[in-house]
Amino acid sequence: MTENTRIGSNDKTTSGTPPVRVRYAPSPTGMQHIGGIRTALFNYFFARSRRGTFILRVEDTDQTRFHPEALEDIYESFRWLGISADESPAAGGDYGPYVQSQRLELYREHARRLVEAGRAYWDYTSASVQRSEGEEAVPYNYSGRNLSESQIREYQEEGVTPVLRLLVPAEGEAVFEDLVLGRIKRKHKDLPPDPILMKSDGYPTYHLANVIDDHLMEISHVLRAQEWVPSTPLHLLIYGAFGWDPPQFAHLPMVMGKDGSKLSKRHGSTSLVEFRRQGYLSEAVTNYISLLGWSLDDSREFFTRDDLESLFTLERINKAPAVFDYRKLEWFNGQYLRDLPEERLTAELLPYIQEAGWAQSPASAADRDRLVALLPLIRERLKVLSDVVPLLRFVYEEVQQWPLEELIPKQADAASAAVWLDAAWQVVVQTGTDDEQTLDDALRVAAEKLDTKLGNLLMPLRVAITGSRVSPPLVGSIRELGMERAAARVAGARRVLESETN
RNA sequence: GUCUCCUUCGUCUAGUGGUUAGGACACCGGGUUUUCAUCCCGGCAACGGGGGUUCAAUUCCCCCAGGAGAUGCCA
Known part of the structure; x- marks a missing residue:
């Protein structure tokens, strides 16, 4: 808002405001979860509200954790939520490819530039310290910083593939103005020692790939979860090493479970498909998620996707983490369920009836009519679509016992x-x-x-x-x-x- | 341990240098109702603590405490 007032207009053709280009950059390692979807939605709403561009970029730089179903789930989630990316692997765009594993040559080239500029170096000494998930980390001791020509040749003859490490300055600090959190500082010496930018398998780490892609794709604002705050100074260092201007950052509050820790599987259903399976409506989920760290004012809490596409602003994002409240989501769902048009409600309910074996699939006209007739009996009793099964069992099945x-x-x-x-x-x-x-x-x-x-x-x-x-x-x-x-x-x-x- | 961020009802949040600190979910009570649900009405309930600044702090500043996140050849 302040920016609009200052510039006078956010019309990119008449003002100096650079066009808004934001991205959602999931890694296809698992099903889309609430936290990720919240980030996707906020990026999408921000882009739409600013007449900007929303980009989907797939960050598959960890081939060991890649799952094809996870990739499909990203598209399916977008479809279900009714949002679409202006540029994506599927839709294409002028800044592709939008899949990181197809951009490897780009990363290698940039890696070389970093080494030539003296801002990064190939480290041959870390090849053996790869570790698996639960293991304790051994802090890097800079052993690869100053290898002699002959030492390097020796490693190479042994067939050691090096990792690329950023040369982190001992002095100085990174400062940036976060659009949500305000000014954030971190001294270079507090960063992890010379973080790895390129893995020995030839893939970049998130830090490198994300910086290169955001720059090349001309991303204007990075909206991502607050868990990224500590590594933003590192990213800034990389932007600086390339001589690039960084985008603006807006770190979104974390989504927590009931116990106050980062929302995860042990807090119950956290993946979007699970909510969908249980019978939550897309609009209820979208509405509820939009309120996780964002609000319009002191009273309004019902928002359609269209509303959010115009009303969403970064200024109204909260700093504090939000606890995911299943009961409020349930309430929202009941609200939406109750004023769903008959036709739509029937269509939403039918799959559950079919799964119970009470209707053919595809459903016949008779199946449909029968369900429509039953709607008045159950409508205001539904919290989630799957409630229909216990509610209507007595109609579709015989009563066996009368206690x-x-x-x-x-x-x-x-x-x-x-x-x-x-x-x-x-x-x-x-x-x-x-x-x-x-x-x-x-x-x-x-x-x-x-x-x-x-x-x-x-x-x-x-x-x-x-x-x-x-x-x-x-x-x-x-x-x-x-x-x-x-x-x-x-x-x-x-x-x-x-x-x-x- | 270190670094970074955060702190208003149980939860999501609004808000202000002077307010009866507002709304929603949940919960409790009442009403409508043939059960349940819906719906309506009412109630409970919060500015983490300590210092400042100020005529006045929930609001501004500092410290503390608590919480979370990060500290990976994961993102």
Whole structure:
């Protein structure tokens, strides 16, 4: 905002403001998780709100952890969220390739430039200290800094492939103005000792590749998680070594689990596909995630993707980490679920019905119609789409058992329960389920005649019909079930009560 | 250990040099309702601590504490 006021316009054709170009740069090593998606979304919203360009770049420089499914998951996640990259491996663009493993020659060339400039060096002494995941790190002791020609030749004859290390100055410090956090400083001597830029397998590390690509792709703003703050000074050093101007940085607050540590698998579902499978709607997830570290004002919290594409601003990003609250997401989902158009809700629900084996796949018109008819019964009872299965089981499957203790209202006995069940069912049969109000009135009259509460009359019937004390509205349930099937269930429940009274 | 960042109800957050510190989720209570759910009403609940600066600090500064992140030939 301040920038707009100062410049007077953010129209890139009439002002000096460089165009906004941002990127989401995931590494295809696992399924997209909430934290990554939050970063993707914020980048996307920022780009759209500033009429800029949103780029997807695949950072696959760790071939040992690469998974093809993970790559597919990135695209699938974007599709589901309804966002698309202006430039990406799939869409192409003028700054490609957008997959780092296809840019190796570029990195090598730049590596050479760094060595020639005396800002980096090939280290032959670290070849043996590779370690696997859990191992303790042994700090690098600069052993490769000043090797003699003959020493290098010796290593080369042994077949040692060197790693490229950045020559970190002993003096000085890096300072930058983070758009979210403000001024951040770090002394060069506090950086890791001469970090590796190029691995012995010929692939660049994140630090090198990210700097080269962001520069070459003319990235204007880097929006990434705060876990990157400590290595930003290192990146600045690399930009400086190349003689390049760095982009602007905006470090997003971390997303934490309930216990306050970085959100991870042990906090429950954290991957986008899992939420999707459980039946969260894309718009609910997007809305909830947008509020993780960002807010518009003191009251509004419902935002469509369109809203966010225009309302999102960096100024409203929070500094403090946010705890992921599954219950609030659930609430959001319920809200969205409740005012979904019938057609869409049906389409969203159908896969769960099919998975339960209650509908063909592809679904027939009859499958669809049946579900549509059931919608009013369950709509406001859904928190997630998968709730539909337990909610409608009594319709699609037969009731096998009528637990006696459920059948008998509190403080009553089997004999009275039987009387009430009979009376209630008789009223249903006589009145029919076509007109809910009429049936309702009739049931009330019957209860009064029997000198009991309406609930006592209905609970045995509810359990008879649905097999449970908790169910969708009774009258509608009976109607959807059909009188015949309902009658059979009443008879079944009646037998249970019978056997008890005898 | 070292470095960096962070700190308003349990959670997401708004906010200000002087406010009854606001909203939402959750929770509790009540109402509507044939159960559950929805819906409505009400309630509980926060400026981490200590120093400054100031007529006045939750707000500005410093210190402490706590939390998190980083410290990999992972990103």
